[in-house]
Amino acid sequence: MPEPPEKLRQGPLREQAWRGPLRSERTAALLGLGVAITFGICFVTGVLSHVAQNPPSWLTWPARPVGLYRVTQGLHVITGFAAIPLLLAKLWTVYPKLFEWPPLRSLAHAAGRLGLLILVGAGLFQLVTGVLNVARWYTPMPFFFTVAHYWTAWIIVGAILIHVGSKLSVIRRGLARGQQQPAVDPARGGLTRRGFLTTVAATSGVLALTTAGQTVPGLSRFAVLAQRDPGVGxxxxxxxxxxxxxxxxxxxxxxxxxxxxxxxxxxxxxxxxxxxxxxxxxxxxxxxxxxxxxxxxxxxxxx
Incomplete structure (x- = not known):
């Protein structure tokens, strides 16, 4: 595919645009690891919730410990909120790759981009609808929430596995301890990679803390984002x-x-x-x- 005219090489299409430690392989790999962990916890606890509400004939939800569902569903919602800044930061880190030229290099590359589009769309769908459900605002959702949320979770897991498989070498290189990358662009200065990742992690932690109080009694005084006040009623x-x-x-x-x-x-x-x-x-x-x-x-x- 021929190179685009030079006059179109503006903004994000400029050669060497969007380069820097905040959009490096290591940054993307670390954020991707956080997204995979939080989404993995949400998936497992979500499946448990589905099984508890729609048990198959061969399975009975255990009567003991009595607080089992309290733990699994509380963890589901807490990690769901914690995943929001992780996913947004991950998308911010890698979205310049959408402007790479040529946009489609091969059939495999096109399939990979399609899979990535499904992963991003399904991930945003899960987080947005999950927040709407917690807020009990169902007007924007002209569908049955639990069914859509459950089956979209399986789509996400499949898309994550395909994405990790196709990017395994890049992920391993990004997570390698010996990888030498500057922590900050000397020419631009600004926020370091460590500072950026710390900010994202702290934001996730604050969201988790201010949500956990609706299910963890000792944290109720921090539950400013909880939709239910544990002391009311x-x-x-x-x-x-x-x-x-x-x-x-x-x-x-x-x-x-x-x-x-x-x-x-x-x-x-x-x-x-x-x-x-x-x-x-x-x-x-x-x-x-x-x-x-x-x-x-x-x-x-x-x-």
Missing amino acids: SQGLPVNKSAVSAGVEDSATDPTYRLVLEGPRPSELSLAQLRSMSGTTVSLPITCVEGWSASATWTGIRV
Whole structure:
């Protein structure tokens, strides 16, 4: 493919444009490692959440430890927020490569760029929709969040594996301890690579800290970004909706209410029968898929 006319070699198309330690292989590799770790944690904990809500016939979610889902879902949301600055910094570091010439060198190169486009698009989709779900703002999402979020996660994992496989030699070179690269461009000065990476890591840490308080009791005073205040509500339980606001107060107290238990020995219990049974009072945590959790005292019939 012929070189573009010199008059088009302006801005990002200039030869040697966007060069410097902040856009080096090492910077990109370190940020990519952070993105891979956070997205990996989100994927594993997200799959666990999906299995807990949609268990296959051969799997039963363990009853002990009682706080297991609290840990996995809290970790899912915390690492999701922490991944935001990591992904944005990674994209800022590598996006000048979009202006490389020629744009398509071969069929394999074209396939790699297409895969990268899928990876970037799916990654941004997951983070944006995840934040919208935590905020319970569903108007911009004309689809069922959990289904889209779950299947897009598998697309991301596949795209990451393909990307890592195609860039393995570059990643290994970037992560090599012996790689000699200037920490700052002597001609330009400014922020060093270490300073840039420290800033990104600190931003991720602040987002994680200010989100974790909605599920980690000891950090509740730092939870300025949490969508639920752990100290609000009866027993400090910030429920999303009361029975009145959900419109289920009448149906929940209707004498015709029936609890239907299906299985090898199906059973049906009326509200009067349930009230006649001896109840049990226990202290258990409740966890929402939005990331918040709290412990409270519950009284009811063991199923």
